[in-house]
Amino acid sequence: MTPTRPAFAVELLVARVLLVGGLVGLALIVFGLGLYAAHGGFHQHVLLLSRPAGDAPPGVFTSLRQIGVGLRHRPVDPLALSALGLVLLMATPGAAVTLAIPSFLAARDFRYATIAALVLAMLLVSLLLAGAIHS
Amino acid sequence: MSLTVFSVAVLFTSLGAGVVGAILGLGGGILLVPILTIFYGVDLHYAMGASIISVIATSSGAAASYLRTGLSNLRVGLFLVMATVTGALTGALLAGVVPTRWLELILGLALSYSAFTTIRQLGDELPRDLSADGLAIRFGLEGTYHDLRLEREIPYRARNVAGGFVAMYGAGVLSGMLGIGSGAFKVLAMDYLMRLPMKVSTATSNFMIGLTAAASAGIYFSRGDIHVLIVAPVAVGVLAGAYLGTTVMARMRNTTVRKLFLPIVVYLALSMILRGLGIHLL
Numbered sequence: 001m002t003p004t005r006p007a008f009a010v011e012l013l014v015a016r017v018l019l020v021g022g023l024v025g026l027a028l029i030v031f032g033l034g035l036y037a038a039h040g041g042f043h044q045h046v047l048l049l050s051r052p053a054g055d056a057p058p059g060v061f062t063s064l065r066q067i068g069v070g071l072r073h074r075p076v077d078p079l080a081l082s083a084l085g086l087v088l089l090m091a092t093p094g095a096a097v098t099l100a101i102p103s104f105l106a107a108r109d110f111r112y113a114t115i116a117a118l119v120l121a122m123l124l125v126s127l128l129l130a131g132a133i134h135s
Numbered sequence: 136m137s138l139t140v141f142s143v144a145v146l147f148t149s150l151g152a153g154v155v156g157a158i159l160g161l162g163g164g165i166l167l168v169p170i171l172t173i174f175y176g177v178d179l180h181y182a183m184g185a186s187i188i189s190v191i192a193t194s195s196g197a198a199a200s201y202l203r204t205g206l207s208n209l210r211v212g213l214f215l216v217m218a219t220v221t222g223a224l225t226g227a228l229l230a231g232v233v234p235t236r237w238l239e240l241i242l243g244l245a246l247s248y249s250a251f252t253t254i255r256q257l258g259d260e261l262p263r264d265l266s267a268d269g270l271a272i273r274f275g276l277e278g279t280y281h282d283l284r285l286e287r288e289i290p291y292r293a294r295n296v297a298g299g300f301v302a303m304y305g306a307g308v309l310s311g312m313l314g315i316g317s318g319a320f321k322v323l324a325m326d327y328l329m330r331l332p333m334k335v336s337t338a339t340s341n342f343m344i345g346l347t348a349a350a351s352a353g354i355y356f357s358r359g360d361i362h363v364l365i366v367a368p369v370a371v372g373v374l375a376g377a378y379l380g381t382t383v384m385a386r387m388r389n390t391t392v393r394k395l396f397l398p399i400v401v402y403l404a405l406s407m408i409l410r411g412l413g414i415h416l417l
Contacts, residue, residue, distance in 0.1 A: 010209060011202045011203070011205070011207075011209045012202070012203060014198075014202055014209060015198070015199045015200070015202035015203045016199075018194075018195045018198050018199035018202070018345075019195075019199035021195060022192065022195035022196055022199065022374055025195075025370070026370065026371060026374050029367050029370055029371060030371060032363075032367070033142075033367055041138070042138050042139045042142075050176075050178045056359050057362070058364075059362050059363040059364040059365075060359050060361070060362050060363070061356075061361075061363070062356065062357050062358070062359045063357065079363045079364070082363045082367050083361075083363050085370075086188060086356075086361065086363065086366060086367070086370065087356070089188065089191055089192060089195065089370060090188070090191055090349060090352040090353070090356065091349070092191065092195050092345075092349075093191060093194060093195070093345040093346045093348075093349040094346075094349050097213075097346065100209070100213075111274065111275075112210060112213065112275075115213050115214060115217060116213055118217055119213055119216050119217055119220065119346065122217070122220040122221060122224070122350075123220065123346065123349065123350045125224065126220060126223065126224055126227075126350040126351070127350055127351075127353050127354075129224065129227065
């Protein structure tokens with residue numbers, strides 16, 4: 001048997017992180033879209049569904065720095081706000097596993113603290129490898 | 136297409152994909168990519184970017200609920216994710232070295248066999264044998280959930296853990312090499328090989344797919360495949376759909392979930408065999 005653990009303690013923490021990450025991400029996405037609509041974006045814009053060669057079209061961000069530039073811009077780029085929400089959503093599963101590690105340790109479940117740390121390490125390696133292959 | 140019409144239409148399509156994804160433990164990519172490209176004319180790269188976000192959104196929305204109710208088993212998920220992510224890394228390194236067409240054919244045939252075994256199990260509400268597996272006991276791969284449909288606590292324990300782990304690794308290799316999602320393989324391995332209840336299998340798959348998708352989401356983002364105006368309605372719709380899907384699935388029979396899952400396995404088997412023969416459905 002796994003070492004004694006408070007029932008569902010880690011599960012509840014991971015569930016909460018997934019819920020909060022999802023909801024905050026969602027709120028930012030919707031808020032950004034709302035601002036975009038308020039600025040008339042939905043009236044002027046005919047969405048180009050094909051991928052143009054050359055520069056990225058409005059709504060495509062390829063780095064956190066670009067999102068930061070959009071957020072610092074006055075008035076704020078509403079699509080940068082939505083992009084921030086998407087990045088938060090993408091980071092949510094990793095954050096859940098990261099926070100599970102101390103929670104497993106607190107429950108003295110060292111086996112699963114190690115497994116969660118291994119999973120996190122492998123996620124980082126695959127992210128780095130993907131980045132290396134891409135660049 | 137006007138942005139307003141596109142956003143509203145994609146929002147409702149994604150709502151449906153989120154419901155189906157949450158019930159069946161799939162990311163929704165299997166449904167969303169063809170719909171976005173064929174019906175909405177979205178570029179394949181943008182559709183795949185939207186698909187990866189939809190997987191994470193489905194996972195976050197569904198797993199948050201399933202973990203709270205005990206339907207998703209965190210330990211089973213983390214234990215098996217080790218195998219899939221290692222497999223995906225191996226597959227990514229082997230891509231381009233090993234010819235893929237034979238692999239696609241073999242995978243198609245393996246999936247056809249899985250479809251056959253799924254048909255044989257269609258009437259099994261719960262696994263009958265709770266016998267001990269050394270690895271399951273050692274790694275605590277067991278649990279209990281309250282089944283709202285059967286109105287009782289259901290205890291379960293994984294069997295054939297080594298077989299399931301190897302299958303997950305293989306699924307990871309294939310998904311890394313062939314660039315396909317592996318939610319369906321995860322469900323099959325847990326349901327058929329490890330003999331977990333079907334609802335536990337799809338709920339646990341929901342947790343796992345978010346982790347594996349998160350590993351590759353960064354590359355889609357930096358490649359410029361994630362278009363905010365396309366992805367935003369997908370994320371909103373899928374998150375809402377996933378939440379709705381969890382409430383529906385909790386009240387379903389295991390046999391119903393398996394019956395809904397069967398067409399997905401048949402579709403995957405056919406598309407893999409056709410790809411192996413050089414015919415791409417998409």
